[in-house]
Each structure stands twice: as C-alpha cells, then as structure tokens.
Amino acid sequence: MSFTEKANTIFNQAIRDYHLKDHVDTPINNPYDNGSIEHSLYLKCWIDTVQWHLEDIIRDPHIDPIDALALKRRIDRSNQDRTDLVEEIDSYFRQQYSEVRPLPDARLNTESPAWAIDRLSILALKIWHMKEQTERQDAEAAHIQKCQAKLDVLLEQQVDLSTAINQLLEDIEAGRKYMKVYRQMKMYNDPATNPILYKK
Numbered sequence: 001m002s003f004t005e006k007a008n009t010i011f012n013q014a015i016r017d018y019h020l021k022d023h024v025d026t027p028i029n030n031p032y033d034n035g036s037i038e039h040s041l042y043l044k045c046w047i048d049t050v051q052w053h054l055e056d057i058i059r060d061p062h063i064d065p066i067d068a069l070a071l072k073r074r075i076d077r078s079n080q081d082r083t084d085l086v087e088e089i090d091s092y093f094r095q096q097y098s099e100v101r102p103l104p105d106a107r108l109n110t111e112s113p114a115w116a117i118d119r120l121s122i123l124a125l126k127i128w129h130m131k132e133q134t135e136r137q138d139a140e141a142a143h144i145q146k147c148q149a150k151l152d153v154l155l156e157q158q159v160d161l162s163t164a165i166n167q168l169l170e171d172i173e174a175g176r177k178y179m180k181v182y183r184q185m186k187m188y189n190d191p192a193t194n195p196i197l198y199k200k
Contacts, residue, residue, distance in 0.1 A: 003169055004162035007041050007117060011124040014045035019128075024053050037092050044085050045121045051078045052125050076189070082118070083184045089114035090181045093172070102178040109168055109177050116165045123161060127154045 010032075018026065028046050032038035057063070058071045090112045133139070133147035171177040187193040 002162075002166045004117075004120065004165050006038070007120060008124060008158070008162065010038055010041045011045040011121050012128075014042050015049055015124060015128050018046060018049045022053075024050050024057070037089070040085060040089050040092065041117075041121075044082070044089065044118070045124065047078060047082050047085065048121050048125055051075060051082070052129070054078065080186065080189055083186065086114045086118050087181065087183060089117060090179070093169075093179065094181060097172050097179070100173060100175050100178075103175040106175055106178050108180060109171075112179050112181055113165065113168060113172070116161065116168065120158070120161055120165065123154065123158050127151065127158060130154055 013031075017029070028043070030039055030042050030046070032042055054071055054075050058068055058075065063071075093113045130147055130151040134144055134151055136144065168177065172179055191197040
C-alpha cells in the first residue's frame, strides 16, 4: 500500500467517524497509537473536518455577533493546531529519510510532503461533501448534475495529487529531491509580533 493509499483510507475513516454525530463538539476518539504517523493523519483530518463545519456555521447570516467572534477565535486556534500538526508530519518524513544522501543534482520541491498531504486531507473533505450534494432529495436535477460534474473533477484531482505525493516521496527516498522544512511564522498569533497585542 502506498503512503497516500494509507492516508486517504485514514482520512475517509476520520470523516466517517465525525459524521456519526456530525457535531463540532464531538470528542475525538483516535483509534491509532499515539506517536504513530497513522495517529497524526487521523488527527489532521479530524481537525480539518471540525473546522470545515465551523466555517459553515460562521457563515450563517443570522448568527449572533458574540457567537461569531467566539467561533472566529476557535477557527484561529484550529488553524494553529493544523499548522503545528503539518510540521509534526514533516518531522516524521525528515526522520524517515534522514539517512538519504541527496544526489549532486538533487532538486528542492516547492512544498514539503506534509503540506501536500494537508491538501489531500482537504480534498477528501471536498469529495465527501460534494458527494452529499449529489444525493440530496430536496435539490433540483440541475443542482445534482452540476455537483456530480464537480465531484468527478475532485476525484480526478485526488488521483493526481496522490500520484504526485507518492512520486515526491520516491524522489526523496532515491535522493533525486530533498526536503527542507521552514517553521511557520504566524505573526498575528504571537503577542510579541502582533502590534494590536504588544501595544496593549
């Protein structure tokens, strides 16, 4: 099984598990051993899934402004958790390939493996929810048809992105590419660099 086959399976599992109750406050029940890459992948997609639904809720035009502010801050925390987890997954890959010596003509990729896997997790969510739209009984045929066309594109994207990630990992393992990880420097979350916070 390729890495992305495993990842996509785990992502679908996390999305299915969330939708058993379909509530943003549902406690996570990660079935994988803490510290394993499977645990990180499940947690990554769970965070993405909860945030997907928080983003839906905050767009309610009738939402109470106080509730909206609390949601916005919750989404900010979720984004930070997501970023931290991507960096954790990249650390896993760095460890996996720590013994690989890049070839003299090895090239750097535009993004690290974990940021590509981040996109794969979001893609799994898009596919799940677009498929839901194709199964609606209360929607007109034109809506169903439009969403089915979008779903077909998303499924093609999933195949292409999975292939590209597997090829990137193969290239890193063979020394044809090398990875560098730049820690995210989110200035607005840091009281020392956000002027609104440090000028208080």
